[in-house]
Amino acid sequence: MKRLVLLVPLVAFLLLTLFLYRGLFLKPEELPSALIGKPIPAFSLPAVEGQSLITDKDLLGRPALLNVWATWCVACRVEHPVLNRLAAQGVLIYGVNYKDDNAMARQWLADFLNPYRLNIQDAEGRLGFDLGVYGAPETFLLDKNGIIRHKFVGVITDQVWREQLAPLYQELQGE
Amino acid sequence: MKRLIAITLLLWVSVGWAAIDTYEFSTDAERARYRVLVEELRCPKCQNQNIADSNAPIAMDLRQEIYRLIQEGQTDEQIIEYLVARYGDFVRYNPPLSFNTLLLWFGPLFLLLGGVVGVRWMVRQRQQKTDTSALPLTDAEHQRLASLLERKKHD
Numbered sequence: 571m572k573r574l575v576l577l578v579p580l581v582a583f584l585l586l587t588l589f590l591y592r593g594l595f596l597k598p599e600e601l602p603s604a605l606i607g608k609p610i611p612a613f614s615l616p617a618v619e620g621q622s623l624i625t626d627k628d629l630l631g632r633p634a635l636l637n638v639w640a641t642w643c644v645a646c647r648v649e650h651p652v653l654n655r656l657a658a659q660g661v662l663i664y665g666v667n668y669k670d671d672n673a674m675a676r677q678w679l680a681d682f683l684n685p686y687r688l689n690i691q692d693a694e695g696r697l698g699f700d701l702g703v704y705g706a707p708e709t710f711l712l713d714k715n716g717i718i719r720h721k722f723v724g725v726i727t728d729q730v731w732r733e734q735l736a737p738l739y740q741e742l743q744g745e
Numbered sequence: 746m747k748r749l750i751a752i753t754l755l756l757w758v759s760v761g762w763a764a765i766d767t768y769e770f771s772t773d774a775e776r777a778r779y780r781v782l783v784e785e786l787r788c789p790k791c792q793n794q795n796i797a798d799s800n801a802p803i804a805m806d807l808r809q810e811i812y813r814l815i816q817e818g819q820t821d822e823q824i825i826e827y828l829v830a831r832y833g834d835f836v837r838y839n840p841p842l843s844f845n846t847l848l849l850w851f852g853p854l855f856l857l858l859g860g861v862v863g864v865r866w867m868v869r870q871r872q873q874k875t876d877t878s879a880l881p882l883t884d885a886e887h888q889r890l891a892s893l894l895e896r897k898k899h900d
């Protein structure tokens with residue numbers, strides 16, 4: 571018993587090390603979304619290109635990615651080629667052009683190709699606010715009923731897609 | 746010199762107030778509610794700042810939104826609920842009691858209890874030690890003492 575008591579500091583130290591080690595890999599800047607399992611908020615906003623209005627009803631029918639982007643967002647530029655590749659593979663991607671200048675957004679799409687099936691113009695950031703967006707890029711995974719099933723904060727790279735998002739997307743397609 | 750100090754102080758003051766917007770409130774009570782809310786709510790983008798202190802665009806949006814909701818006549822609870830529905834419990838510096846926050850609320854209490862138990866255990870150990878030294882001698886110890894004293898006398 572006496573001997574075991576001597577081990578207490580060592581055990582405490584090992585526990586602390588374990589927690590600190592885990593802390594190295596935590597990403598406190600990625601908040602869990604409060605909207606998982608909830609439908610996309612209702613909206614009616616103009617499209618980035620063309621004159622039509624887009625509403626939440628237009629996003630129903632098939633599982634899709636809802637990607638929040640902007641021309642002022644440097645990381646979105648890194649992400650854009652990946653989205654282009656995914657769109658070419660047949661992944662359905664909707665865009666939310668968040669707090670952006672519409673002319674610049676159009677120019678961006680002309681310069682870097684357009685991976686978005688529909689692109690929502692959210693100049694005021696109202697839709698972004700309802701989605702709990704706090705930066706860009708952020709990407710929501712929607713099921714065919716328009717329910718938000720997953721949120722990814724940050725740049726979607728090929729690796730992120732392969733390891734995190736593709737399995738979820740495929741699962742949704744099977745539903 | 747005094748003038749220089751005064752100017753420096755004035756510059757300092759203006760920096761301190763940089764993140765505060767100039768919203769117009771019709772009553773002082775509303776202004777006070779606004780101050781409490783922006784200080785109690787946390788900026789989602791920044792790691793540990795309330796939305797009153799932050800200059801992040803999202804913090805400005807949240808301040809704007811809180812101002813709008815106060816103008817609409819919503820209560821503090823409604824406003825907090827509105828923001829939590831979008832940004833989650835993260836935005837509250839005063840988290841609600843739920844399964845996820847049990848450890849947060851009661852963890853310190855458990856640590857305190859652990860400390861109390863530890864201290865009591867140590868105190869008891871020490872008492873036992875002193876108690877054994879104060880116990881009356883056993884028969885065997887009496888004999889040994891007597892023989893030791895006897896030997897001392899002979900020396």
